[in-house]
Amino acid sequence: MRIRRIGWGLLAAAGFLAALGTQGAAGQDQLAEVYNLRYFTHANFTRIVVDIGSLREYASAETRNPGRIVVDILQARINPIVREEAIPDRCDYINMIRIVPKSDATVRVTADVDFARVKRYQVYALFDPFRIVIDIYPQERAPSAPAGKKPQPARDGYSMARQLALGIKAIVIDPGHGGTDPGCLDASGLLEKDLALDISLRLRELLRANTKFDVIMTRETDIFVPLENRTVVANQRKADLFLSVHINAFRDKRRQGIETFYLNFSADPRVNETAARENATTTKTIGEMDKIIRKIVQNSKIIESRDLAQKIQGNLVRTLGRQYPDVKDLGTKGGPFWTLIGCEMPSVLVEVSHISNPLEAQRLRSDVYRQQIARGIYEGLLAYVQSLGKG
Ligand SMILES: [Zn+2]
Structure with missing residues (x-):
């Protein structure tokens, strides 16, 4: 099993956030609740969104055999309304998306993927409310700009x-x-x-x-x-x-x-x-x-x-x-x-x-x-x- 850390974590230090005037800092002993797991398959990529609400540290990794993209969310638990498994249709490079408690205080989101058909993927966080996003791009499509992200560098390299x-x-x-x-x-x-x-x-x-x-x-x-x-x-x-x-x-x-x-x-x-x-x-x-x-x-x-x-x-x-x-x-x-x-x-x-x-x-x-x-x-x-x- 090959594990690669590619995510950078976010540590919700209450004092730090308070000092910056940021709202919504949870106490360190409090678990954030994952309240939704969404996904959409677009023409050239699939976006999986994990709604969490409060800033949380996370770590991503991948395994090749079986092919999995794994994201662990620390200091979090799953709201019972969230479905444990989903099989995306219209998407032949993701077999299943799962969310399970990895431990009392860690939530694991797994996407079973066919890496032979995946060109690349990225894991990152968005804010207000805090959510973790996994974008997976399939191999067979021509590369094009990911939708809904910041402006892409123009041809001369300037944004x-x-x-x-x-x-x-x-x-x-x-x-x-x-x-x-x-x-x-x-x-x-x-x-x-x-x-x-x-x-x-x-x-x-x-x-x-x-x-x-x-x-x-x-x-x-x-x-x-x-x-x-x-x-x-x-x-x-x-x-x-x-x-x-x-x-x-x-x-x-x-x-x-x-x-x-x-x-x-x-x-x-x-x-x-x-x-x-x-x-x-x-x-x-x-x-x-x-x-x-x-x-x-x-x-x-x-x-x-x-x-x-x-x-x-x-x-x-x-x-x-x-x-x-x-x-x-x-x-x-x-x-x-x-x-x-x-x-x-x-x-x-x-x-x-x-x-x-x-x-x-x-x-x-x-x-x-x-x-x-x-x-x-x-x-x-x-x-x-x-x-x-x-x-
Ligand atoms: Zn220095």
Whole structure:
């Protein structure tokens, strides 16, 4: 039996959701109720929808012999009105759909499929109300755009949203780490989580004072937020941009400078070293993530994310350079950053300096430096929005 984890979980931490003002957070000891299992066979795919109502962690896997797509929903039970089995008609690549209690607190949904006739499938979550969707595409049909999903990348790689120059309304600022996860640190007690939060709050102030953007923070205090949830917040709030703020660290203390990342796979060991450190709170390995990323980048906003990264990197280096002419520009790069996976909008991760470099660590202690970093990111965001043709 081959099991592959392809879903990313959602952890409903009540405190975290409350801090973000999200409604409907269930207590952790409370079971969500699966109240409906629906499916529709369209001309070129079948969609199975599991209605749950409250945010729940889930994991998907597949077996080949017999062919099964399995989704386990944690902290959930089945309402007795839900039918246990269904045999979809008009669909010769799915033999049966089943929903059963896997344990007292886990619900298992299984689709028995004929993988020889399945081209691909995807498992993802939708919100308001929370539901898990399994889309299965049959082999024999020509590939075409899945219905009811976000705009597909146009021929030149830019999304429809960009081509139509739709305005940017909501920006998510994601201060890296927090709570039990300090991020990187130095011997003097400087913590990445504190610096990232401080810079993020300064950035929020600049945006609030000078723009009409709706600014959403993934955290505004020193709390732990699972990496996966940060994207969920951005998607749930239908944000237009996602920006994660981090401080870098390297064993080589001479390394200094600023770099901005967007989601992609990378062959650069230094990029993967940074990504591995930033991904430390997930259980995924870089190898596992590489596979996931290869799947995801085809449909993600990769070109827009790269543009956003370039605007932020350029403006941040230029702004800091006025006061700190020796600032080092390490450029923009693709990298396998878990916190960017699943973002449905252009998203970047900025490493604003190195805590491991004595000069930059000393500067990071200064309010003026952190304010200039916030200012530089702010200028970069504005430059990106203006490049869309609207601001
Ligand atoms: Zn970090």
